[in-house]
Amino acid sequence: xxxxxxxxxxxxxxxxxxxxxxxxxxxxxxxxxxxxxxxxxxxxxxxxxxxxxxxxxxxxxxxxxxxxxxxxxxxxxxxxxxxxxxxxxxxxxxxxxxxxxxxxxxxxxxxxxxxxxxxxxxxxxxxxxxxxxxxxxxxxxxxxxxxxxxxxxxxxxxxxxxxxxxxxxxxxxxxxxx
Amino acid sequence: xxxxxxxxxxxxxxxxxxxxxxxxxxxxxxxxxxxxxxxxxxxxxxxxxxxxxxxxxxxxxxxxxxxxxxxxxxxxxxxxxxxxxxxxxxxxxxxxxxxxxxxxxxxxxxxxxxxxxxxxxxxxxxxxxxxxxxxxxxxxxxxxxxxxxxxxxxxxxxxxxxxxxxxxxxxxxxxxxxxxxxxxxxxxxxxxxxxxxxxxxxxxxxxxxxxxxx
Numbered sequence: 001x002x003x004x005x006x007x008x009x010x011x012x013x014x015x016x017x018x019x020x021x022x023x024x025x026x027x028x029x030x031x032x033x034x035x036x037x038x039x040x041x042x043x044x045x046x047x048x049x050x051x052x053x054x055x056x057x058x059x060x061x062x063x064x065x066x067x068x069x070x071x072x073x074x075x076x077x078x079x080x081x082x083x084x085x086x087x088x089x090x091x092x093x094x095x096x097x098x099x100x101x102x103x104x105x106x107x108x109x110x111x112x113x114x115x116x117x118x119x120x121x122x123x124x125x126x127x128x129x130x131x132x133x134x135x136x137x138x139x140x141x142x143x144x145x146x147x148x149x150x151x152x153x154x155x156x157x158x159x160x161x162x163x164x165x166x167x168x169x170x171x172x173x174x175x176x177x178x
Numbered sequence: 179x180x181x182x183x184x185x186x187x188x189x190x191x192x193x194x195x196x197x198x199x200x201x202x203x204x205x206x207x208x209x210x211x212x213x214x215x216x217x218x219x220x221x222x223x224x225x226x227x228x229x230x231x232x233x234x235x236x237x238x239x240x241x242x243x244x245x246x247x248x249x250x251x252x253x254x255x256x257x258x259x260x261x262x263x264x265x266x267x268x269x270x271x272x273x274x275x276x277x278x279x280x281x282x283x284x285x286x287x288x289x290x291x292x293x294x295x296x297x298x299x300x301x302x303x304x305x306x307x308x309x310x311x312x313x314x315x316x317x318x319x320x321x322x323x324x325x326x327x328x329x330x331x332x333x334x335x336x337x338x339x340x341x342x343x344x345x346x347x348x349x350x351x352x353x354x355x356x357x358x359x360x361x362x363x364x365x366x367x368x369x370x371x372x373x374x375x376x377x378x379x380x381x382x383x384x385x386x387x388x389x390x391x392x
Contacts, residue, residue, distance in 0.1 A: 011276045018280045032287035039282050042320065043275060045235055047268065049242035055264030056245050059256045090234045092320060094278065094355045097362040098267055117371070122349045126234055127321040134325035135332065135341070142389035143342065143382060150350075150378040158370050170364055177362070178267035 046091040054102045058178055066106035074109065082112040083151070086119025096120035104174035110167050111159050118151030274358040281354040282318045289313050295331055298340035310340040311379055314347030315372070318354050339387035346379035346386075 022029050070078045089096065099120075100113050108116075123144060132140035249257045297309040319327075328341050351372050352359065359368040 007273050011273045014277045014280050018284065021284055028284075028287040031290070032283045035286045036279060036283040039279055039318075043279065046238070047275075049238045051264040051268045052242045052246055052261065054267065055260035055262075056249050056257075058263055059260040060249065090238045092318065093349075093352055094275070094358050097359055098271065101267070101362050114371070118350075121375075122346075124321075127325075127349075130322055131325050131345075134329040135345075136390070138390050139338070139342070139386060142386045143346065146382040146385045147346075147350075150375075150382060154371065154374045154378060157374055158367060161370055162367055166364065166366065170367065173364070174362065177270055178263040 042092065046095055050091055050095045051098065054099050055178065057099075058102050058105065061106060063107050066103070066108060070103065070106075070108035070112045072109040072111075074112070078109065078112045079115055082108070082116040083119045083123075083148075086116045086121075087123045087125055089120050089124060090126070093117075093121050098177070101174040101177045104171050105177070110162075110170075111155050114155035114158055115151055118147075118154055122147045122151065271358060271361055274361050277357050278318075278355050281357075285316050285354055286319070289317055294344070295334055295336060298331065298336045298344065300335055300337040302337065302340060306337060306340045307343045307380065307383060310344040311347045311376065311383070314344040314379070315351035315376055316353045317348060318352060319348060321349070324348055337387070338390045339383050342386035342390075343379055343383035346382045347376060350375035350379055 018032075022032060068074065070081055074081070086096070089099070096117050100117055103116065104110075104113055128140055128144060131143070246257065249260060294310070294313055297313075298306045302309070324345065328345055332338065332341050353372065356368055356372065359371070362368075363371070
C-alpha cells in the first residue's frame, strides 16, 4: 500500500494540477479532455504489442547473440542494424524507450542504443512516405539526409559526455526493468 | 463647379453606402474564412481520425500476434514468462505514462495551429524559428496529424525553415515525455539527448529550408 502511494503520489499531484487547469480555463476544457482521450487511446493501442514483443525478445534472444549483432564489438553492422531496427518500428517515441531497455539488458552497446532511439524518433519509414506526400519529397528527403547525420552526431556526443560509470548504472537499471 | 467633397466616399450618403458594403464584405470574408478553417485546416489539437494510422498499428499487431503464437507453440512456459515480463515492464512505467498523458493534453489544448500560425510567418525570422522549434519540442503529436497540419501552415504563408524546425523538434525532442525518458535513461542522458536534438533541429531546419529553396 505504502509503495503504491509513493509510486503514484506524483501522478495524483499532476492529476490534481490537471483538474485545476480544467477548472481555471474552461476554454481549454473540451480540447484538453478530447486530447487526453485521444492520447490514451494511442497508448492503449500501441503499448500492448510493443510490450509483448519486448517480453518475447527478452525470453527468446540469447544475450550472446545480441552482443554479437549489436554489442560494442559489432562495428558498422551493429550501427546499421540499430538504425534499421529503429526505422522499421511503429509507434510514438515513448515506445522506443522500453525496447531500448531490453536491448541494453541484452548487451547492445550504448552508441547503438542511441542510434536506435534517434532512428525511431525521425527516420521511420511509413512516416517518411507520409511526410513526403504532405510536405513534398524535397522537404522529406532533405530532412532524412540531415537527420541521419544528426542521429550519428548526437549519439557520438552523448556517448562522449556520459562517463562509462554512468552508462554501467543505466545498464544495471535497464536489466531490472523486466 | 466646386465639389463639396474631395472624394466621393466623403459624401455622407455615398459614405454610408460604402460603409455598409464594407461591412457586408467583411462579414462574408469572415464567414468564408471560418468555414475554410473548419473544413480544410487540420488542427493539431483536433482529434483526428485514425485511418492513416491503422495500417501501422495493424502490422504491429500482426507481428506481435504471430510471434506470440510461434512462441506459444514452441514453449508455453517461456511464453507465459515473456508475458509476465511484459506486464512487469509496463506496470513499472505506468506512473510516468499517466503523467505524460496529462502533460500532453494540456500542451496540446493550449498550443494549437492558430497559436503556431501566429508566430511562424515567413517574416518571423530567427525568433519565429526558435518559437516553432519550442512548440515542436513541447508537443507530442503523431506524424499523421502533424504533417497535414504543417502542410496547411505552409500553405498559409508560414516559412519553410520555421515549419522544418517545428517538424524536426516534434519528432526528436519530447519535453512532455521527459519523465518517461528519465526513468529509462537517467536525468543527465535524457536532458542531454533532448538538448542536443533541439540544437540539431535548428541546423536541420536551416538545411531543409535551403534545400527546398534551391
